[in-house]
Amino acid sequence: MVTDMCREETLKSILSEYYRYNYSKIYKPNSIDGREFGFNFFGGSFKRHIGFKVFEEYVNYIQRMVPKDVYYSIATYLEPTRPMNEKGWVNAELPFDLDAEQLLKTSDELIKSGWISQSVYEQIKQRFLYLLEDFIEADFGLDEKDYMLVFSGGRGYHIRVLVEPYINLDQKLRRQIVEYVSIGYKPSEPIKANVFQPFPHDYGWNRKLFEYIRVMGQSQLEELGLSSDLTAKRVISAFRKAKNPSSVRLNRSEFTSMQKLLDFVLGSYTVAVDERVTVDINRLLRAPGTVHGGSGLVCKAITKNDLEGFDPFRHASMENVSRKRVHVKRVPFEVVINDESVSPELNGKEVELNSALAYYVVVRGGGDFVDEAV
Amino acid sequence: MGCGCGKLSSWVGEPAGGRGGMGGGRGVEDLAARYPYSHWGSKLIAELGVEDLDGYTLDEGMLKRVLERFSSDNPDPERVEFSVDYLNPSNEVVAYLVGMGFLVYSRLPEYAKMRLGSRLFNWLSVRTGELLKTEEPRIVSELLSVDFSLPNVIWEDGKIVVGLTDFLRMSHMWESRLRLVELPIHRGKLILDGKSAPLVASQLCFSRLNQILEEKLRLSGPGGPRTRPSWVDALEAEVSKLVPRSWEELGGEGVLPRVAEEYPPCMKEIMAQMAKGLEPPHFARFAFAAFMRMIGAPKEETLKAFSTTSDYKENIASYHIAHIYGEIGSHTAYTAPSCDTLKTARLCPVEGYCNPKAKHPVTVYKINLRKDINSNRRGATQSRETLNTDTKP
Numbered sequence: 001m002v003t004d005m006c007r008e009e010t011l012k013s014i015l016s017e018y019y020r021y022n023y024s025k026i027y028k029p030n031s032i033d034g035r036e037f038g039f040n041f042f043g044g045s046f047k048r049h050i051g052f053k054v055f056e057e058y059v060n061y062i063q064r065m066v067p068k069d070v071y072y073s074i075a076t077y078l079e080p081t082r083p084m085n086e087k088g089w090v091n092a093e094l095p096f097d098l099d100a101e102q103l104l105k106t107s108d109e110l111i112k113s114g115w116i117s118q119s120v121y122e123q124i125k126q127r128f129l130y131l132l133e134d135f136i137e138a139d140f141g142l143d144e145k146d147y148m149l150v151f152s153g154g155r156g157y158h159i160r161v162l163v164e165p166y167i168n169l170d171q172k173l174r175r176q177i178v179e180y181v182s183i184g185y186k187p188s189e190p191i192k193a194n195v196f197q198p199f200p201h202d203y204g205w206n207r208k209l210f211e212y213i214r215v216m217g218q219s220q221l222e223e224l225g226l227s228s229d230l231t232a233k234r235v236i237s238a239f240r241k242a243k244n245p246s247s248v249r250l251n252r253s254e255f256t257s258m259q260k261l262l263d264f265v266l267g268s269y270t271v272a273v274d275e276r277v278t279v280d281i282n283r284l285l286r287a288p289g290t291v292h293g294g295s296g297l298v299c300k301a302i303t304k305n306d307l308e309g310f311d312p313f314r315h316a317s318m319e320n321v322s323r324k325r326v327h328v329k330r331v332p333f334e335v336v337i338n339d340e341s342v343s344p345e346l347n348g349k350e351v352e353l354n355s356a357l358a359y360y361v362v363v364r365g366g367g368d369f370v371d372e373a374v
Numbered sequence: 375m376g377c378g379c380g381k382l383s384s385w386v387g388e389p390a391g392g393r394g395g396m397g398g399g400r401g402v403e404d405l406a407a408r409y410p411y412s413h414w415g416s417k418l419i420a421e422l423g424v425e426d427l428d429g430y431t432l433d434e435g436m437l438k439r440v441l442e443r444f445s446s447d448n449p450d451p452e453r454v455e456f457s458v459d460y461l462n463p464s465n466e467v468v469a470y471l472v473g474m475g476f477l478v479y480s481r482l483p484e485y486a487k488m489r490l491g492s493r494l495f496n497w498l499s500v501r502t503g504e505l506l507k508t509e510e511p512r513i514v515s516e517l518l519s520v521d522f523s524l525p526n527v528i529w530e531d532g533k534i535v536v537g538l539t540d541f542l543r544m545s546h547m548w549e550s551r552l553r554l555v556e557l558p559i560h561r562g563k564l565i566l567d568g569k570s571a572p573l574v575a576s577q578l579c580f581s582r583l584n585q586i587l588e589e590k591l592r593l594s595g596p597g598g599p600r601t602r603p604s605w606v607d608a609l610e611a612e613v614s615k616l617v618p619r620s621w622e623e624l625g626g627e628g629v630l631p632r633v634a635e636e637y638p639p640c641m642k643e644i645m646a647q648m649a650k651g652l653e654p655p656h657f658a659r660f661a662f663a664a665f666m667r668m669i670g671a672p673k674e675e676t677l678k679a680f681s682t683t684s685d686y687k688e689n690i691a692s693y694h695i696a697h698i699y700g701e702i703g704s705h706t707a708y709t710a711p712s713c714d715t716l717k718t719a720r721l722c723p724v725e726g727y728c729n730p731k732a733k734h735p736v737t738v739y740k741i742n743l744r745k746d747i748n749s750n751r752r753g754a755t756q757s758r759e760t761l762n763t764d765t766k767p
Contacts, residue, residue, distance in 0.1 A: 141538060141562015165543040173545045175718050176554040183718065185555035188726045201570050203558035275718055 002369050007362065008042040010324065010369050014355045015291050016066045018318040023063060027288035027301055028055045030162075034076030034090060038284045040069035040293060048284065051081040068293030071284035074160065084282065091168050094161035094177070095285055096136075097277040098128050101155065110332055114294060114364050116155055117333050121312050128157045129307060131271045135181050136161070139204065144304055151316050153292025153299035158285065171279050178275045184266045185209070189255060196255045199245035210245035212265045213258070224264055231257040291318060296359030313337050317356045324358035325370040326351055331361060342366070405513065407463035408505050410470035411498065411583060412521045419467050427471055432605040437612060439469045440476070443497045444490050445616050447731065454497060455504035470498070472609070478590050479606040482614060490613065495583040503576030507568065514571050522578040534566040544578070552577045553714070630669045636742035638735040640716050641665050643723045651684045657711075657719050661735075663698045664710035668736045673699055710735055 002010070019026075029035055032055055038048035048071075052058040062070060073080065074095050078088030100111050103124055111120065132149070136142050136159060150158040161167070169177070185205035187198040199206040216236055218227060226232040235250065235258045242248045250258060277283055286292065288301040297316045306315075317337045326342075327350050334343035337357040350370055353361065361367045406418035419425055442457070459465045473494045477487055506514050515534055519527040524544060528535045541564050552574065558565045566574060634645065644662045647654045654662075659680065666676040673695050680691045693702070700707030713733045716722045732738045 138561060139559045165539050165545075169542065169545065172712075172714075173542065175715055179714065179718050180554045183555070185553075186725070201558040201565070201567060203560040203565050205555050206558070207560070 002371070007369055011293075011359060011363060012042045012066050012068075014296070014318070014320060014322070014324070014359045015068070015293070016063075017320050017322055017355065018291060019063045019066060022319065023059050025289045025298070026059055026062065029072055029287070031076045032058065034078070034080055036073040036075070036077060036080040036087070036282075036284065037287075038071040038073075039065065039067035040071075041065070042068050042293075049081050049083065062290065070287040070290035072287050074283050074285050075281055089281065091164075092281040092283075094166040094169060094174065095277050095283065096131065096159040096161075096181070097152070097274040097285075098124060098131065098156040098158075098271070099274055100124050102272045102274060103127050103156065111155070114155065115332050115366075118311065118313060124156050125307065125310065127271060128159075131181065131273070132159060132304070134208075135271070139180070140166075142166075148288075149302050149304060149307060150286075150288050151297075151300045151302060151310065151312055152286055153290075153297045153312075153316060154286075154295055160285070171281055174279045174281070175275070178273060178278045180205075182270050182272055182275065184270045186259070186262050186266065189259075194251065196250045196252070197246065198248055198250060198255065198258060202244045202246050206245040208269065209262060209265055210239060210242075210248065212269055213261055214239045216261065216265075220264065224260060226257075226260065229257065232261060235261060294363060296356055296363055318359070320355040322355045323352050324355050326353050326358045326361055326367045327370050328361065328367040329365075331366040335360060403463040404460060407458050407460055407466040409502060409517060409521070410467045411579070411586060412517060415467050415470065418463060419471065422464055422467070424464075424468060424471065427468070427475060427603060427605070430468075430472075430603065430605050432472070432608050436465070436469060436472060437609065439465065440472050440609065441612055441616070443469070443473055443494050444613055445493070447493055447496065449497045449500050451500055451504045454501040457501070458505070472605070474587060474590065475603070476606060476609055476613065477587055478594055479602050480610055480613070481602075482610065486614070490616070491584070491587060495580050495587075498583060499576045499580040502579040503572045506572035506575050509572075511568075511571075514566075514575060517575055518571075518578070522575065522582055524578075532567070534571050536564040536566065538562045538564055630740065630743060632666075632669065632671055632675070633743060636739060637665075638738035638742070639724050639728050640713075640722050640735055641739075644721070645679060648679060648683050651682055653683055653685050655719075658721050659694070660698065660708070661711050661716060661719075661721060663695050664708045665735055665739075667699050667707060668710050669739060673701075713738075 033051065033053050035051070036048060037050040037052065037058070038046065039050065040046050050061075052061065073092070075087075075092035076090045078090060080087055082088075100116055100120055101108075110116075116124075136147065142161060142163070146161060146163045148160045148162060150160065152158055190196060199210060202210075213236060221227045221229070221232060224232075231253050235254050238250060238254065239248060277285070286299045288299050290299055291297070292299055296318060297312055298318060300316045302310055302315075313336055319338070328342060328346040328348065330347055331342050331344055334341050335357065337360055338354045340354050340357055342351070342353065342357060342361055358369070362369060402414050402417055405412070405414035409415060410418075424430070477491050477494070480487060482490070502517075506517070511529060511534055515527045515529065518524045518534070518536065522544065524536050525540050526537055538559060539562065557574070558567070558570050564574070634642070637645070641662060644654050644658045647658070648662075662679070663676050666679070673692070676695050677688070677692055680686055680695075681688070696702045698708045711719070713722060713727055713735065716735070722728075727733065729738045729741055732741055
């Protein structure tokens with residue numbers, strides 16, 4: 001086994017190799033001279049309020065310093081290297097962060113510790129696509145030229161909206177956008193009436209709720225314990241008969257029953273984006289084209305077309321040629337990186353792996369380097 | 375009355391236009407009377423030459439008209455709708471100028487002016503919303519584009535269509551009165567029908583009026599205007615009777631009595647968690663400390679509320695509280711999060727709003743407290759001392 005220091009040095013050498021030969025993959029942010037950069041280094045130190053005038057300076061810095069993680073601000077500033085309250089905020093991308101833990105509402109220890117299987121990544125991707133198509137595109141009317149899609153290199157994906165007026169929105173508005181995506185809308189019960197019109201108009205969340213309830217089937221009613229509830233069935237039938245959301249009319253008991261159905265719909269069709277990321281107008285976000293130091297996978301900008309077939313282990317791995325010997329201790333499932341795999345059968349054994357896979361296994365705590373000299 | 379049409383739940387047919395005169399079938403004077411803050415109102419004001427109300431004498435009719443607008447937080451929509459003086463449209467624009475001018479010239483305390491401004495603007499925006507329900511789409515479009523600065527307002531399939539991005543650009547005008555989740559958003563557009571357009575316009579109206587007042591105050595220079603028209607004195611004597619009995623009665627100088635039973639449900643919930651020895655999330659603790667600061671609780675009292683949490687460390691807690699109170703760090707005294715923010719952070723335990731008139735926990739508390747004080751005043755036996763007693767979690 002190696003000492004902590006040796007392990008860190010070996011990990012750093014792997015990243016160094018990646019940055020030496022793959023600097024062209026580092027993404028060039030627009031308005032680079034207005035961005036604040038932050039770097040997390042091996043050994044635990046973190047530096048922020050760093051600025052670069054030109055892209056080459058930024059790439060050289062990464063090659064020279066080999067940071068474990070690289071971030072830059074979603075905001076642009078007049079003076080990005082000054083202390084926070086003196087920077088002079090100009091605008092900030094509107095980011096959405098989908099994290100496996102929040103998104104799948106799981107407390108799974110494996111996911112918490114960063115072990116994310118291909119099937120979990122697939123689930124996150126499907127949810128990400130839903131967010132993109134049903135909210136960002138369908139509701140906000142944005143298209144591919146307006147946003148950037150990024151695999152974070154860790155537990156999820158980012159959408160970064162790059163255009164006006166979104167980049168000018170203040171925190172209040174950004175919070176409303178999070179509410180739109182993550183909480184949704186539930187009509188409140190009018191105080192005096194016998195006939196209720198739950199949806200005042202035909203668009204936005206009104207249409208979403210209308211469409212989702214129309215297609216509710218027996219299995220969902222069973223899940224809600226409403227399979228023999230005649231009122232709930234009457235509600236669904238009324239929705240199916242209505243031409244549009246605003247023409248739905250319900251009596252009081254049907255309205256109450258509809259509220260239960262809406263709870264289910266809202267639970268299923270909202271997307272739990274990380275509110276702190278979207279609302280924080282000074283956030284540092286991981287830099288595309290750099291390596292996620294906690295996984296060894298590359299934080300990668302992707303197109304919507306690429307997204308469908310995107311597999312983080314295949315398409316976001318470091319393309320290194322070096323190999324490392326690893327003592328595998330506890331790998332929970334098979335991981336395939338650069339056409340080479342490690343599976344639980346290898347637990348307790350020593351193997352030689354490509355350095356991208358070795359980095360992943362070691363940094364996730366599934367093994368350790370063997371007698372590795374720097 | 376200038377309007378003969380009934381209320382429409384949705385618009386049908388084409389927007390009226392080219393029927394002579396500005397604003398389709400309705401004349402400029404009618405429109406100015408209905409929307410005195412609008413470009414139609416400005417036109418009539420210019421024609422009448424009453425911009426500055428120079429030498430104006432307040433008569434009893436006008437006094438009554440203006441007082442009505444300053445008197446209620448919650449005007450009756452039907453009553454305000456039928457208040458338009460179509461026979462003398464000049465009365466409407468003058469009433470608007472008098473109300474706005476009063477807010478600029480009056481020497482009433484700031485809190486009172488804020489309260490009165492809010493009432494006046496609410497009154498006008500409620501009336502705008504009601505009147506627009508019976509308005510031709512062309513007029514609604516014109517109001518949205520000219521007076522509320524929404525570009526590219528178009529008519530499509532019986533709806534007014536506004537670009538969502540254009541609408542978001544106006545976000546400073548609608549603030550939190552409109553919630554994105556409730557709006558008719560579709561493919562980057564807002565699709566407004568006969569119901570939603572008046573609602574949106576009404577909210578924009580409220581914000582626009584605030585903006586007009588800000589501009590007027592800015593133009594009057596630091597310390598307010600130097601000269602003060604004589605009609606303001608006459609009006610001030612009457613209007614001051616409408617102002618709430620002052621914050622002094624509620625504790626004075628921003629310091630409110632702490633009556634835990636009247637705290638909003640979110641704060642009660644956080645207090646209950648702390649009292650049980652649980653560990654509320656960081657944001658909940660921040661919200662509570664900022665709330666306590668805003669209602670004037672001393673730091674020690676806030677610290678004491680935290681002392682029952684299982685992870686309590688006095689030095690750390692007092693550091694954070696001092697930070698929130700603006701005594702250390704950036705020296706920014708932090709404001710408690712709004713109801714919407716607390717909802718997003720899942721710290722609001724109620725569905726909807728616990729008080730539909732308030733969107734901030736401190737406002738909820740003030741309203742609760744006022745109710746409490748009023749009920750006591752109406753014959754309760756509870757003494758002031760009891761009211762001021764700090765209720766510990």
